[in-house]
Amino acid sequence: xxxxxxxxxxxxxxxxxxxxxxxxxxxxxxxxxxxxxxxxxxxxxxxxxxxxxxxxxxxxxxxxxxxxxxxxxxxxxxxxxxxxxxxxxxxxxxxxxxxxxxxxxxxxxxxxxxxxxxxxxxxxxxxxxxxxxxxxxxxxxxxxxxxxxxxxxxxxxxxxxxxxxxxxxxxxxxxxxxxxxxxxxxxxxxxxxxxxxxxxxxxxxxxxxxxxxxxxxxxxxxxxxxxxxxxxxxxxxxxxxxxxxxxxxxxxxxxxxxxxxxxxxxxxxxxxxxxxxxxxxxxxxxxxxxxxxxxxxxxxxxxxxxxxxxxxxxxxxxxxxxxxxxxxxxxxxxxxxxxxxxxxxxxxxxxxxxxxxxxxxxx
Numbered sequence: 001x002x003x004x005x006x007x008x009x010x011x012x013x014x015x016x017x018x019x020x021x022x023x024x025x026x027x028x029x030x031x032x033x034x035x036x037x038x039x040x041x042x043x044x045x046x047x048x049x050x051x052x053x054x055x056x057x058x059x060x061x062x063x064x065x066x067x068x069x070x071x072x073x074x075x076x077x078x079x080x081x082x083x084x085x086x087x088x089x090x091x092x093x094x095x096x097x098x099x100x101x102x103x104x105x106x107x108x109x110x111x112x113x114x115x116x117x118x119x120x121x122x123x124x125x126x127x128x129x130x131x132x133x134x135x136x137x138x139x140x141x142x143x144x145x146x147x148x149x150x151x152x153x154x155x156x157x158x159x160x161x162x163x164x165x166x167x168x169x170x171x172x173x174x175x176x177x178x179x180x181x182x183x184x185x186x187x188x189x190x191x192x193x194x195x196x197x198x199x200x201x202x203x204x205x206x207x208x209x210x211x212x213x214x215x216x217x218x219x220x221x222x223x224x225x226x227x228x229x230x231x232x233x234x235x236x237x238x239x240x241x242x243x244x245x246x247x248x249x250x251x252x253x254x255x256x257x258x259x260x261x262x263x264x265x266x267x268x269x270x271x272x273x274x275x276x277x278x279x280x281x282x283x284x285x286x287x288x289x290x291x292x293x294x295x296x297x298x299x300x301x302x303x304x305x306x307x308x309x310x311x312x313x314x315x316x317x318x319x320x321x322x323x324x325x326x327x328x329x330x331x332x333x334x335x336x337x338x339x340x341x342x343x344x345x346x347x348x349x350x351x352x353x354x355x356x357x358x359x360x361x362x363x
Contacts, residue, residue: 024063026118026126026143027054028136030110031100033068035079035087046132046156051081058084065126067114067139069106071095088117103135104177105206111139115146124149132156141221176289178204181211181222223248228288231260232276239263243310246270246303251296253284263310269303 027050034051054064063084070089079087090113093106118125130152131140137153144151184192191197199208214222223229229245229252236258243263245252252270254260266272271284291299 022062022127024065024126025057026114026129027064027066028114028129028131028140028143029066029068029133030107030135030139031069031103031133033071033087033089034066034081035068049154049156050132054085055082058082067110067117069093069103069110090114090117100135102206104138107135107138111142114139114143118143118147128152130154176207178208179211179222179226180208181214181219183213219244220248223250226250228253228270228285230281230285231255232273232281233257233260234276236260242270243307247307249300249304251288251299251303253281253288265302265306269299269306 029046029050032047034047034054036047050066054066057064061084063086065086065088066081067088067090070091072095075089077089079089081087090110092110092113093103098106124147126147126149128150129140129143129147131137132154133156137155140151140153143149180195184194196205196210199205211222223245226245227250229241229250231239231242231245231252231254233239233255234257236255239254239259239262242252242254242260246264246269252264254264254270254272255276256266256272256274261272264270264272271288273280273284288296288299
């Protein structure tokens, strides 16, 4: 999966604390500290936004804790920005020498630090998690699930928007991140860490995230967050993953094997690739990602429409129709025995029992 958007805002079905009163907020700002001077390094407008909103929440009686990555050994683990606002410096990677684009590899360490800090408190310590920028969004996603609280995310910038109008010499925002969800199967069982080792050999571990098998709700989040879903199967009976992704509005690039040519409408709801040549797959994926935004929006809509033809109700309708054909065919090739003839075997069995009794044999 190629992720280019951040986890969406999650609103709780019922407000916490009865009336929805917010008591304590966890703010996540991974790559830049609110204590840094705006205009230096990666500190800028986002720093100002985080600081000013935190200060005003504190003035309304809301406790705010801001988690950011420690960039100096001189930083205390916890510093007070203002009454009611704490800044927690989480050690994740070397203090210096890491740019914003190097931080994805440190998100696991950062997340662990955030979860450890929360574990020192009673359950339900935070009422809400608010993440800033996509790096923090990845951490907030996990914290939300672990703590059972809503996640609010502020993107501040989107890669697609920023990269569309880059100034000469400006580095683009990172895009073609790959999410691999699930466990090994088939021949992969012999080397369950094969893909991880391959990513390491290719030097792309910072762009690949491996996730365990996901629940239905988690899969929906993954499918909807992805630019496209790749299904490079060597054999595929049904192609359910492809159908699920399209139902979420996400185009699919799939191998033209098994049931995938039926599950994916080539050129309309996705792209089919003959074979497994990496160069051909790169061309197919890149071509879809580079399409005009209007074309991609049309493909997303077509993916939903195509997936609707594979609903479970439609499947049951087809099954019942098949049952009916099977019953009719069986009746045609296996005519019923006439009723008078059907009585003959029973009469023969009765004669056999009488014959056995006359000879003293118990039948």
